[in-house]
Amino acid sequence: MIIADRKPFEEIKELTSKAKNILIAGCDSCVAVCLASGEKEVAVLASELRMQRKMDGLEGEIEEIVNVRQCENEYVDAMRDKVEKADLILSMACGVGVQTLAERFPDKLAYPALNTKFMGRPVEPGVWKENCEGCGHCILHLTGGICPVARCSKSMLNGPCGGSQGGKCEVDPEIDCGWQLIYDRLSRLGQLDALVEIMLSKDWSTSWSGGPRRVIKESAGV
Amino acid sequence: MKSGSNLEKVLSSGHFAVTAELGPPKSCDPEVVEKKAEILKGFADAVNITDNQTAIVRTSSIATGVIVARKGLEPVVQMTCRDRNRIAIQSDLLGAAALGIKNLLCLTGDHQSCGNHPQARGVFDLDAIQLIDMVRRMRDEKKFQCGEEMSVEPRFFIGAAANPFADPFEFQVIRLAKKVTAGAEFIQTQLIYNVEKFARWMKMVREMGLHEKTYILAGVGPIKSAGAARYMKNKVAGMDVPGEIVERLQAASDPKAEGIKLCLDIIEQVRAIEGVAGIHIMAIEWESAVPEIAERAGLLPRPQID
Ligand code: SF4
Ligand code: SF4
Secondary structure (H helix, E strand, O other), X not given: OEEEEEOOHHHHHHHHOOOOOEEEEEEOOHHHHOOOOOHHHHHHHHHHHHHHHHHOOOOOOEEEEEEOOOXXXXXXXXOHHHHHOOOEEEEEOOHHHHHHHHHHOOOOEEEEOEEEEEEEXXXXXXXXXXXXOOOOOOOHHHOOOOOHHHHOOOOOXXXXXXXXXXXXXXOEEEEEOHHHHHHHHHHHOOOHXXXXXXXXXXXXXXXXXXXXXXXXXXHHOO | OOOOOHHHHHHHOOOOEEEEEEOOOOOOOHHHHHHHHXXXXXXXXXXXXXXXXXXXXXXXXXXXXXXXXXXXXXXXEEEEOOOOOHHHXXXXXXXXXXXXXXXXXXXXXXXXXXXXXXXXXXXXXOOHHHHHHHHHHHHHOOEOOOOOEOOOOOOOEEEEEEOOOOOOHHHHHHHHHHHHHHOOOEEEEEEOOOHXXXXXXXXXXXXXXXXXXXXXXXXXOOOOOHHHXXXXXXXXXXXXXXXXXXXXXXXXXXXXXXXXHHHHHHHHHHHOOOOEEEEEEOOOOOOOHHHHHHHHOOOOOOOOOO
């Protein structure tokens, strides 16, 4: 899922300071599962902001709304009544949600209250880690189901580099070396010979390097 | 002869090679480079010119290499994948070859977070092995990475690095084999302070016959003080500095002299290991130590080959 984290309150205060009526719009999907959005998170931010704005002598109302997914037109369009009354929609969704709001409500400001981080998953309570960069051509079958693109700090395909020690990455001792993980998993599966093959340079045109991407499914068209 | 470089000639004629390292300055002062080149000239067969080592901005390795060559010392230009994609790398390599550079060391590169611009976006379009493969094809097949042909190809003597002290230990040897398959004709290792572990690594290298397919230059270097040794031990990724080394420098009345003595001891030990074709002396910001080390290790005069 998409993992996000709320921006520091100071930054949110700053980016909302010129608005009068604000609608805080939460999303109940990925970002709620990683505790960055949802009913409670929206309510907390709304009350923090109300208090701060009162202290700063700012006028205006702060409204709250949470919908199932902020990245789909149907759900977003259903917010229209509340949006009409606001000058600014403060989105507590990922970057996709913010952009959906901007597109569906072209005359309203839509600002992010979250920093969208990565595609990943919870690995232990309170810890989420990155798994996939959406490179557009998956090679997990070659690397024991562990992604070298997203989980090696240098996206090496023939790793590990000379900085890998004790299972940790040279970038930060908090980061597991992706190639150590790949090595361990392939050795467990008895497939270490897969690592002898040279993996040739990747075609990055399927990734963001090829420009913003789209997926077309004829069967889903109307 | 792939490149006709001095380093290639020295190695292919069976001499025990000596390379050194010359770090470009954090400014555009050519005199700094010229001074270092003057110190090293005559004491090494070629000198590595680092490419923004540890991700700190310095004069480019190719430009520095050209200045060094003008001083009569042969450069080994280092090229990393951190800052350039395949387009920029190939372009720079054509330029380097046109300027007379003959030795190239292919590296993935230290991560940008280690350096003085940790906010930079890293490139890593290729890794070191893919870079070696690309350079070999450019030279031997006269082809760009995309497959298009070129009329005049860059003729480099292709090198790569290896770290016997990185993990997973066994995989690092497999990775060396991949580098050799990709086209690495010489290898320079990480600084060796744990000779016992290096010897174990070389045993695996010999078992795979890699020492017969590539020239392995053992990385050595003097340490100035116990503090510097401790720093390398604890702070530098990919280093293995045993406690005895720190203690030996700590106990010395003249740590600098002891550092050189230690380096000489290591040279003697690694020279005795089958499959070691030379040494690579890394005396970073201590170039003046290289002549003394080469002299006292009995590695002078350097062979003159035409
Ligand atoms: S190979 Fe690409 S698509 Fe597959 S997990 Fe890695 S980044 Fe994602
Ligand atoms: S230490 Fe491991 S994860 Fe980090 S850059 Fe090197 S190979 Fe990649």
